[in-house]
Amino acid sequence: MIDKIKQKLKEMLSEKRYIHSINVLDVAMELGKNFAVDLEKIKIAALLHDCAKNLSDDELLNKAHEYGIIVDEIQKRQPFLLHGPVGAYISKFEFGIEDKDIFNAIYYHTTGRKDMTIFEEIIYLADFISIDRNFEGVEEIRKKAYENFEEALLLSCNSTLNYVINRNLPIHPLTIEFRNWLLMKGGK
Numbered sequence: 299m300i301d302k303i304k305q306k307l308k309e310m311l312s313e314k315r316y317i318h319s320i321n322v323l324d325v326a327m328e329l330g331k332n333f334a335v336d337l338e339k340i341k342i343a344a345l346l347h348d349c350a351k352n353l354s355d356d357e358l359l360n361k362a363h364e365y366g367i368i369v370d371e372i373q374k375r376q377p378f379l380l381h382g383p384v385g386a387y388i389s390k391f392e393f394g395i396e397d398k399d400i401f402n403a404i405y406y407h408t409t410g411r412k413d414m415t416i417f418e419e420i421i422y423l424a425d426f427i428s429i430d431r432n433f434e435g436v437e438e439i440r441k442k443a444y445e446n447f448e449e450a451l452l453l454s455c456n457s458t459l460n461y462v463i464n465r466n467l468p469i470h471p472l473t474i475e476f477r478n479w480l481l482m483k484g485g486k
């Protein structure tokens with residue numbers, strides 16, 4: 299199963315993105331050990347999280363239409379945001395993965411969302427701290443990931459927001475909801 303997925307994925311992604319997917323798998327497995335999650339499912343979600351990443355903006359918009367994804371204004375302006383939702387459907391229809399946890403983890407791995415499950419959070423954070431990432435502050439988040447998982451998520455979300463704000467890009471509402479939810483569940 300995993301080997302088949304890897305083989306197909308290799309054909310869909312650039313080498314750099316394929317390596318990133320393997321790196322996300324590795325760190326997701328490390329993170330997943332600390333929680334009651336199905337590690338086989340974590341493997342699949344990690345491997346497939348960016349399966350739509352090599353699609354062009356037009357291809358993402360076309361696929362979103364094909365799959366009946368409702369594209370919001372922000373996604374229209376920044377179609378790369380659709381690689382999560384479209385990737386979730388590709389996993390379902392092209393890889394035959396029917397599992398809902400995997401679907402949602404892939405769907406929301408870029409924006410986050412409120413009420414994320416631990417499964418979704420592991421994929422989100424693993425994507426953020428995979429070994430190929432080298433943005434400022436990544437080391438701190440990597441460390442935090444094993445000391446204080448929730449705080450590491452908040453730092454990741456903040457880092458995404460800073461990135462978006464510094465580039466004057468619109469913030470996706472799901473990311474705001476994700477951050478508020480993280481703060482509130484942390485008692486802030």
Ligand SMILES: [Fe+2]
Nearest residue numbers: 347348407408
């Ligand atoms: Fe991604």
Ligand SMILES: [Fe+2]
Nearest residue numbers: 318347348425
């Ligand atoms: Fe990724």
